Amino acid sequence: RFSLTQPSNRIFSFGDIQFTSVNLDGLSLFQVASPKFFPSESEPEGNLSPIERRVRRIEGNLHHVINSGFNPQTLEVRPSILNNLTVIVASDGGNLAQQLILTVNEMDAQLNSSSVADLAQQWSQIIHQGLIQAWQQRQPAARQRHISRGVIFALGIILISCLLLWSQKILQKRFNRLKKAVKEQVSNSLELAELPIVEGSAQFFPEPLALLSAFRQQANLQQKLIINLFLQRLDKIGLIILWFIGVSAILHTFPETRLQGRSLIGIPLRIFIIWLVLTLISNLASLYVNDKLREWVEEAEVVSEDSQRRILRAPTLLEVLRGIIGFASWCVGIIWFLLWKGLFPTSFLTGAGLLGAALTFSFRDLCKDWIVGILIILEDQYAVGDMIEFEGAVGIVEHMSLRATQIRGADGRLSTISHNQITVAHNLSKDWSRVNFMIEVAYNSDVNTAIALMKEVAQEMAEEAPWQDDIIDPVNVIGVSGVTHAGIQIMMRIRVKRLRQWDIEREFRRRLKLAFDEKGIQIGVPQQSFL
DSSP, X not given: OOOOOOOOOOOEEETTEEEEEEEETTEEXXXXXXXXXXXXXXXXXXXXXXXXXXXXXXXXXHHHHHHTTOOTTTOEEEEEEETTEEEEEEEOSSSSOOEEEEEEOHHHHHHTTSOHHHHHHHHHHHHHHHHHHHHHHTSHHHHHHHHHHHHHHHHHHHHHHHHHHHHHHHHHHHHHHHHHHHHHHHHHHHHHHTXXXXXXGGGTSOOHHHHHTTHHHHXXXXXXXXXXXXXHXXXXXXXXXXXXXHHHHHHHHSGGGHHXXXXXXXXXXXXXXXXHHHHHHHHHHHHHHHHHHHHXXXXXXXXXXXXXXXXXXXXXXXXXXXXXXXXXXXXXXXXXXXHXXXXXXXXXHHHHHHHHXXXXXHSHHHHHHHHHHHHHHHTTSOOTTOEEEETTEEEEEEXXXXXXXXXXXXXXXXXXXXXXXXXXXEESOSSEEEEEEEEEEOTTSOHHHHHHHHHHHHHHHHHSTTGGGTEXXXXXXXXXXXXXXXXXXXXXXEEEETTOHHHHHHHHHHHHHHHHHHHTOOBOOOOOOOO
């Protein structure tokens, strides 16, 4: 009987036999066999194997019968003997002269577990039914149905495409609102922190802990952003797949292009399935990481550890871990697709070794960037919001990935530094900062009075708002650091919260100037003598 199974272009092997399907109008009729093909070095790689040549010849004979315009009432497909070989021929006693379709051999009988005669009779019936069905599909009434069905498919594609484009606009508006909410939350955190913004470096280097203090609330927004991005990507991929499926369905409607329609949808559909599965897994992993980082930040309030540092590191860890998850998903997807197509080595370990060697030689610097980036993050050398100094460049870490770090300078310049270039990076803001203050007083000044006055001014600042929350130790170190021709050098160190040293130093200088003027302490002046 006539098999309505899907066609298969794949060639299978069984011992020394290769076999594949013979198709007519995209439908598999039966399977034929040929000796296994072993290409020699003298033959070009583009040569067809015996099984491929045989299938093409049989399918060409079937299409020749159809194009000859046979009479379906008198069509006869029967076995015959030609040169002591069992063959199948077709004729209609009129327009169609006797046409050879194929030769039935012992390999075919062995593959189908039958005798040559019985198999020839069975295939003759299948071919007869297939030719009759192909003739019916090419009649005017059937053609009209095919055209109507194709028009309906085309209109459906256009309608669904409009709906998907409309949903994309809605998701994009939602995404913009979420981004705006994140920015507003950062602005609100600044207002809640009540930071004094004065003229100077504070305008360029705001307190990052205040910017990140709303991490718990931002984590919920991050989850919504991840879901929104996934839906947007699903919408776009769905639009592409829709057109592939639609065009494939239109091609499948017509018998002449049915096989091309099925082959058109094969690769895109597999890519979509791989993308969908891996994207779902990566997004679930990102949501899990986001939730665990939020718990990690909240645990800092219970354990005896600086919670501010965790708040600072959490966004950096989230972004980097999401990057690692995305990269791993791409690698798994490529390997999965190659395995699906049978292009990957049989041994997974061998394939992984080859992939690792290729990455090592082709992306040596990139691999080094990733390794150094992982060490920077795991060792907490610096994070987004820290101020670092690298080869004279000083700035706030604005963005950080496994490959590079971007720092924003006081003049707004954004510098990108590859991790493999970093040998020594100075973190100027980890945990706390310090004011290194030095002043020279005149020789005739009372050093003890000057030192006591400096301590008094620093202590007063530490007890007054808004400086009391920023000063950790008002007089960390103080004393005479040198005596020069200009006067007596007095050095003082004040330990403060991270990135607050500039504002505190400016205010301390102003107050100290007023206090020195009140007590009559003069600043050192270079001394010269003439002989």
